[in-house]
Amino acid sequence: MAAATAVAGAAEAAHLQACGCKGIRSCLICERLRQGPPPWQISTQKKYHFLYCPDSGCAVGPEDSDFKGWAFPFPGVTLIKDFVTPEEEAEMVHLMDSDPWKLSQSGRRKQDYGPKVNFRKQKLKMAGFQGLPSFSQKVVQRMGLYPGLEDFQPVEQCNLDYSPERGSAIDPHLDDAWLWGERLVSLNLLSATVVSMSCEAPGSLLLSEAPSVGPDASDGSVVAPSRSVPCQEVEVAISVPCRSLLVLTGAARHQWAHAIHRRHINARRVCATFRELSSEFLPGGKQQTLGRELLQAALSFRGRPV
Numbered sequence: 001m002a003a004a005t006a007v008a009g010a011a012e013a014a015h016l017q018a019c020g021c022k023g024i025r026s027c028l029i030c031e032r033l034r035q036g037p038p039p040w041q042i043s044t045q046k047k048y049h050f051l052y053c054p055d056s057g058c059a060v061g062p063e064d065s066d067f068k069g070w071a072f073p074f075p076g077v078t079l080i081k082d083f084v085t086p087e088e089e090a091e092m093v094h095l096m097d098s099d100p101w102k103l104s105q106s107g108r109r110k111q112d113y114g115p116k117v118n119f120r121k122q123k124l125k126m127a128g129f130q131g132l133p134s135f136s137q138k139v140v141q142r143m144g145l146y147p148g149l150e151d152f153q154p155v156e157q158c159n160l161d162y163s164p165e166r167g168s169a170i171d172p173h174l175d176d177a178w179l180w181g182e183r184l185v186s187l188n189l190l191s192a193t194v195v196s197m198s199c200e201a202p203g204s205l206l207l208s209e210a211p212s213v214g215p216d217a218s219d220g221s222v223v224a225p226s227r228s229v230p231c232q233e234v235e236v237a238i239s240v241p242c243r244s245l246l247v248l249t250g251a252a253r254h255q256w257a258h259a260i261h262r263r264h265i266n267a268r269r270v271c272a273t274f275r276e277l278s279s280e281f282l283p284g285g286k287q288q289t290l291g292r293e294l295l296q297a298a299l300s301f302r303g304r305p306v
Helices: 002-016 028-033 086-097 134-143 250-254 288-298
Strands: 048-053 058-060 070-073 077-080 109-113 116-118 123-125 154-162 170-173 180-189 193-198 204-209 226-230 234-240 245-248 257-260 269-277
Touching: 048 070, 077 234, 086 134, 086 180, 086 269, 134 269, 154 288, 180 250, 269 288
Parallel strands: 048 234
Antiparallel strands: 048 058, 058 070, 070 204, 077 245, 109 154, 116 123, 154 269, 170 257, 180 245, 180 269, 193 234, 193 257, 204 226
């Protein structure tokens, strides 16, 4: 009996080495071993769903919902389609795959190009950080050609690899604001996906008639009727095409958590997320000297995954 238990334990340990899940996180690999998802991993579904409209900058009710024709402003989202060409995409992913991927939580794999950070203790180490990868230099230069990104200087790049076979996902979260600055910039490669936004703030969102877009749109001078919906029950879906660049700022960066649900990963997806420094590490900030060292290293574009 003891021998059988030991064998089973060894098999489980070997199997779990194929995933990077810890604590309450899980993926299809460890869920199969456990014969089903643990109860705490079954995410609560939001009651009300809206779709982000890039043309109006609003979250609008879907055609098949009770909120058809209703919307609310959703600022802080910029979507730049066809940011890279298919050829550039293929070359970038090829170069990423030339370096090892590390197992990560919830069925993801990752490559980090940045300082080692302890966000809880607010400490970081430069050791091992040699900069962003060389293949990102042209991408970063191109970002500066777009409004709102002219002065964007990323100091960290995180590549994440999502796979439907692993059940890859990422839970709703807000990125750190002690080290990372105002803009989060993500390049979506290999397949389209959906970024799901949610907010746990109390209160209600005020809805109004969805704005018209296009040449026949009205000037909005007529007072429109309104209704409200509990903020904590709302999820906003941002459709992110392949090879597009997604920028989150303001409320979309600091108030609305972002997530990738497992059901929205239908093929391999690689995402490269670029982060800039917060004001504490910029000229005039308490840690401006360290910030200058980080930027100098990052923008040398000589890095390898750390």
